[in-house]
Amino acid sequence: MTVPVQAALSSTHRWPPSQWVAACLALCVLAPVLVLAALAFSGEFGHWQNLLQHVLPVAVSNTALLLLGVGVLTALIGGGSAWLTSAYLFPTRKLVTWGLLLPLAVPTYIMAFAYLDVLHPLGPVQTLIRDLLGYTSARQFRLPDLRSMPGAIMLLGLVLYPYVYLSVRVMFMTQAASLLEAARTLGCSRREAFWRIIVPLARPAMAVGLSLVLLETLNDIGASEFLGIQTMTISIYTTWITRSNLQGAAQIAIVMLAVVTFLIYMERYARRRQRYAITQRMHPIQPVQLRGLPALVAMLLGWFPIVAGFIIPFWFLVNESFKRLSSLQAISAELLKATWNTLSVSLTATVVTLAFGLVIAWSARYARSGTARLLARCSSLGYAIPGTVLATGLLIPYSWLDRIISSVMNTLAGIPPQLFIMGSAAGIVCAYTLRFMAISVGSVESGLARIPPSLEQASRSLGHSAFQSFVRVHFPLLRPALGAAALLIFVDAMKELSATLLLRPLNFETLSTWLYAEAARGTYDEGAIAALIIVFAGLIPVILLARTQLKANY
Amino acid sequence: MKPFSALTQALACAGVLFSAQAYAAGEVNIYTTREPKLIQPILENFTKETGIKANTVFVKDGLIERVKSEGERSPADLLMMVDYGNLIDLVNAGVTQPVQSDTLESAIPASLRDPGHQWYALSTRARVLYAAKDLNLDKFTYEELADPKWKGKVCIRSGQHPYNTSLFAAIIAHDGAEKAQAWLEGVKANLGRKAAGGDRDVAKDILGGICDIGIANSYYVGQMLNAAPDSDQRKWGEAIKVILPTFANSKDGGTHVNVSGAAVAKYSSNKDNAVKLLEYLASEKAQGLYASANYEYPVRAGIKPDATVASFGALKADTLPLADIAKHRKQASELVDKVGFDQ
Numbered sequence: 001m002t003v004p005v006q007a008a009l010s011s012t013h014r015w016p017p018s019q020w021v022a023a024c025l026a027l028c029v030l031a032p033v034l035v036l037a038a039l040a041f042s043g044e045f046g047h048w049q050n051l052l053q054h055v056l057p058v059a060v061s062n063t064a065l066l067l068l069g070v071g072v073l074t075a076l077i078g079g080g081s082a083w084l085t086s087a088y089l090f091p092t093r094k095l096v097t098w099g100l101l102l103p104l105a106v107p108t109y110i111m112a113f114a115y116l117d118v119l120h121p122l123g124p125v126q127t128l129i130r131d132l133l134g135y136t137s138a139r140q141f142r143l144p145d146l147r148s149m150p151g152a153i154m155l156l157g158l159v160l161y162p163y164v165y166l167s168v169r170v171m172f173m174t175q176a177a178s179l180l181e182a183a184r185t186l187g188c189s190r191r192e193a194f195w196r197i198i199v200p201l202a203r204p205a206m207a208v209g210l211s212l213v214l215l216e217t218l219n220d221i222g223a224s225e226f227l228g229i230q231t232m233t234i235s236i237y238t239t240w241i242t243r244s245n246l247q248g249a250a251q252i253a254i255v256m257l258a259v260v261t262f263l264i265y266m267e268r269y270a271r272r273r274q275r276y277a278i279t280q281r282m283h284p285i286q287p288v289q290l291r292g293l294p295a296l297v298a299m300l301l302g303w304f305p306i307v308a309g310f311i312i313p314f315w316f317l318v319n320e321s322f323k324r325l326s327s328l329q330a331i332s333a334e335l336l337k338a339t340w341n342t343l344s345v346s347l348t349a350t351v352v353t354l355a356f357g358l359v360i361a362w363s364a365r366y367a368r369s370g371t372a373r374l375l376a377r378c379s380s381l382g383y384a385i386p387g388t389v390l391a392t393g394l395l396i397p398y399s400w401l402d403r404i405i406s407s408v409m410n411t412l413a414g415i416p417p418q419l420f421i422m423g424s425a426a427g428i429v430c431a432y433t434l435r436f437m438a439i440s441v442g443s444v445e446s447g448l449a450r451i452p453p454s455l456e457q458a459s460r461s462l463g464h465s466a467f468q469s470f471v472r473v474h475f476p477l478l479r480p481a482l483g484a485a486a487l488l489i490f491v492d493a494m495k496e497l498s499a500t501l502l503l504r505p506l507n508f509e510t511l512s513t514w515l516y517a518e519a520a521r522g523t524y525d526e527g528a529i530a531a532l533i534i535v536f537a538g539l540i541p542v543i544l545l546a547r548t549q550l551k552a553n554y
Numbered sequence: 555m556k557p558f559s560a561l562t563q564a565l566a567c568a569g570v571l572f573s574a575q576a577y578a579a580g581e582v583n584i585y586t587t588r589e590p591k592l593i594q595p596i597l598e599n600f601t602k603e604t605g606i607k608a609n610t611v612f613v614k615d616g617l618i619e620r621v622k623s624e625g626e627r628s629p630a631d632l633l634m635m636v637d638y639g640n641l642i643d644l645v646n647a648g649v650t651q652p653v654q655s656d657t658l659e660s661a662i663p664a665s666l667r668d669p670g671h672q673w674y675a676l677s678t679r680a681r682v683l684y685a686a687k688d689l690n691l692d693k694f695t696y697e698e699l700a701d702p703k704w705k706g707k708v709c710i711r712s713g714q715h716p717y718n719t720s721l722f723a724a725i726i727a728h729d730g731a732e733k734a735q736a737w738l739e740g741v742k743a744n745l746g747r748k749a750a751g752g753d754r755d756v757a758k759d760i761l762g763g764i765c766d767i768g769i770a771n772s773y774y775v776g777q778m779l780n781a782a783p784d785s786d787q788r789k790w791g792e793a794i795k796v797i798l799p800t801f802a803n804s805k806d807g808g809t810h811v812n813v814s815g816a817a818v819a820k821y822s823s824n825k826d827n828a829v830k831l832l833e834y835l836a837s838e839k840a841q842g843l844y845a846s847a848n849y850e851y852p853v854r855a856g857i858k859p860d861a862t863v864a865s866f867g868a869l870k871a872d873t874l875p876l877a878d879i880a881k882h883r884k885q886a887s888e889l890v891d892k893v894g895f896d897q
Contacts, residue, residue, distance in 0.1 A: 047888075050888050050891060050892070053892075054888075054891040054892045054894070055891045058894065058897055116751075120758070120762055121759075121762035121763055121764060122758065122761060122762045122786075137763060138761075138762050138763030138764075139763035140763075142762070142763060142764070145747045145748065145764070147747060147748040147750050147751070148748070225712075225750070226750065226751065227748075227750065228712070228748035228749065228750025228751075228896065230896055230897055237615070238714045238887070238891075240615070241615050241716075242714045242715075242716065242719055242887045243884055243887050243888075244639075244643050244884075246619065388615060388616065391616065392616055392619055395616075395619055395620060395622075395623035396623055398623070399623040399624060399625060402624075402627065403627075406627065418627060418629075419624060419627055419628075419629065422620075422623075422624060423629065501612075501613060501614050501615070501616075502613060502614075502615070502616045502619075502620060504611065505611065506583055506609045506610065506611045506629065507609050507610065507611065508611070513612070516614070517589050517590060517591065517612055518591075
């Protein structure tokens with residue numbers, strides 16, 4: 001192998017196999033988008049007058065406000081707690097460091113469901129306040145209703161901040177120390193170093209975390225619906241469901257998708273000249289020992305998001321489930337089946353998503369042309385489309401595939417015509433893959449960005465092929481990023497509700513659809529048990545995540 | 555294309571192994587937007603009596619799109635829905651087929667089935683007023699919801715929910731679009747909290763002191779009052795009384811009702827079983843279960859509602875045909891946007 005490295009890296013005439021895979025996958029993600037676009041243009045535009053006049057102004061400003069609020073809150077909590085746990089030593093720091101990830105296990109709809117009850121005038125908080133103030137009835141005194149914009153921002157912020165925390169903290173652990181030390185040697189004060197080194201350095205990690213947070217917020221349907229916030233996504237729903245106008249819903253979805261694409265592009269464009277690769281040995285920041293009052297304040301600050309984002313909803317669910325332990329016996333078989341379905345589908349989706357993400361990110365790194373990078377962007381679009389809308393867009397491509405597979409199976413094996421994708425869990429797995437590709441591609445890309453090209457060049461000049469270099473150099477270095485992505489995808493897949501509801505086969509329940517069915521008929525009690533299992537099942541990957549990602553030295 | 559199509563096939567094959575495809579005789583596949591637990595006891599009885607296995611998939615939104623895209627290979631036999639508007643949408647989407655059955659015709663009154671035999675209502679529910687127990691109130695018109703004396707005292711779920719758009723459509727049908735808008739603005743001004751949550755939350759929020767009156771479906775009260783004695787739900791149910799409201803303009807003094815119903819899927823491969831199930835659902839036994847297990851009003855004459863539901867007083871349904879109300883549904887939904895009801 002004596003191919004010059006540069007030439008190998010820049011061969012754009014012939015597409016490498018990885019790029020073909022990337023192209024196919026991008027096409028798969030684009031398929032539902034194209035179906036939606038076709039639907040959008042096949043519809044009438046008469047209802048836009050009503051939309052523009054009465055719906056969109058409110059929906060757009062609500063969505064913008066919600067995104068801004070949740071963005072600021074998660075940046076503050078996530079970034080702040082990452083810095084707190086990286087730069088300072090205080091009592092219980094170790095516990096706080098991994099505890100801060102726990103809210104990841106709580107889906108937004110469960111968060112809203114728990115807090116609506118906890119903070120209701122009949123709930124424990126207001127009852128206690130009334131008792132303390134000497135009121136006897138809720139009619140004499142009550143707190144403002146949680147169903148409001150500030151309420152929604154608070155609840156979403158408290159469960160979504162771990163996305164920011166995780167990416168920023170990993171960055172602090174691997175990159176910050178040497179630069180910080182250099183700045184301090186050059187005479188910067190701690191505060192100056194924070195603003196001039198840490199904040200700019202945290203930006204790409206912050207951007208990755210925040211974009212996940214904002215897309216989750218944009219897609220949220222359960223919590224916004226419970227809290228009565230009229231967002232764009234809710235408008236899409238109303239147009240589709242209440243007014244039976246799928247074409248109209250597709251039109252709004254396409255507009256929303258265009259805006260999201262533009263924002264993601266702008267963020268990338270703004271960072272286009274920055275390089276973050278680091279060759280030095282990675283080691284974490286040396287934390288400062290806090291004592292006395294500052295230590296207490298740090299401890300309280302560190303515990304607040306854990307208590308509000310995890311312990312309170314968790315305690316609520318445990319409490320509610322405990323009240324209904326008697327009914328657990330009768331439903332345990334169904335629940336076990338749902339748990340098994342959830343785990344197997346999520347696990348399959350995680351593996352598939354990760355494998356494809358690796359190929360796409362890899363081909364984006366090595367193609368000098370914009371094509372591969374464009375493909376990577378395209379394949380990440382699924383995360384920006386509301387789950388149900390994506391699922392609806394998938395129905396038509398699925399039915400094509402089913403027709404093809406069915407006729408092939410019929411001629412080859414004589415199997416009677418039936419639905420292979422829609423009739424099995426394959427439809428859900430594909431939907432998850434398309435939906436969560438952004439996490440996988442994003443993590444691998446940022447992982448690859450941290451590996452300096454010189455390592456690759458060294459490996460290639462020592463005679464390894466591109467593939468060998470990947471196996472022996474990149475893959476080991478990528479393992480933490482891959483691990484993080486795998487766990488995030490797994491947790492997200494477990495929580496996924498809207499696409500699962502639409503695409504699952506007969507008699508197939510996952511934990512979230514089970515919970516939804518319970519909530520839909522208003523028997524929250526048994527729903528609490530399902531919610532608790534979702535949270536528990538989500539805890540395992542989150543704890544694994546904490547163990548692998550937050551170890552001070554890997 | 556190779557890697558991906560290979561994968562798809564592998565997944566599909568794997569799917570075949572662990573999916574329960576139901577094509578054997580003696581089965582019936584139900585797509586439903588109804589919560590499965592509500593119909594499960596009735597389906598279990600059906601299986602016991604006929605030996606036909608009932609498979610269900612509970613789809614919330616997108617049932618029509620799913621059946622449409624599955625086309626001729628769709629396993630769906632029976633489509634079950636709540637809200638007459640949704641049933642009409644099924645027919646308009648062309649995913650149903652007509653069923654001629656003397657059993658159904660004689661069991662279900664003509665006003666509660668499609669003139670084209672496409673769908674049949676199986677139960678009805680009234681959109682009633684929940685009022686705080688200590689309120690001195692024994693009759694009510696829907697129009698009074700906009701009376702300023704209830705300012706800050708009214709609770710209701712999202713105006714875009716089918717149960718509400720259906721009621722608002724009925725108001726348009728009775729009072730005209732202009733008056734309906736003024737009315738909706740009045741109700742909006744009276745809300746004690748955002749128009750959100752579910753119907754049960756109305757009772758919960760009345761107990762919590764957020765409001766005094768609210769609009770919700772009748773059967774929830776049956777569920778709440780028959781919940782375990784010391785449960786939260788029981789307390790909510792005990793905090794309210796139910797009044798069957800009427801329309802101010804209607805001489806007959808009827809209450810707004812909605813239906814749950816079913817239609818046989820166009821490409822049903824077990825049509826006989828689907829019709830059998832439909833007939834079973836209209837039978838005295840199943841109708842009795844609708845009343846006693848779900849607290850809905852049976853559609854079959856001679857079957858009494860549950861005692862809890864009967865205690866609300868005799869239900870007199872609004873005489874305006876559902877098809878006439880359905881015409882105003884879209885207008886009602888746009889009105890909700892126009893007055894910013896959910897904001």
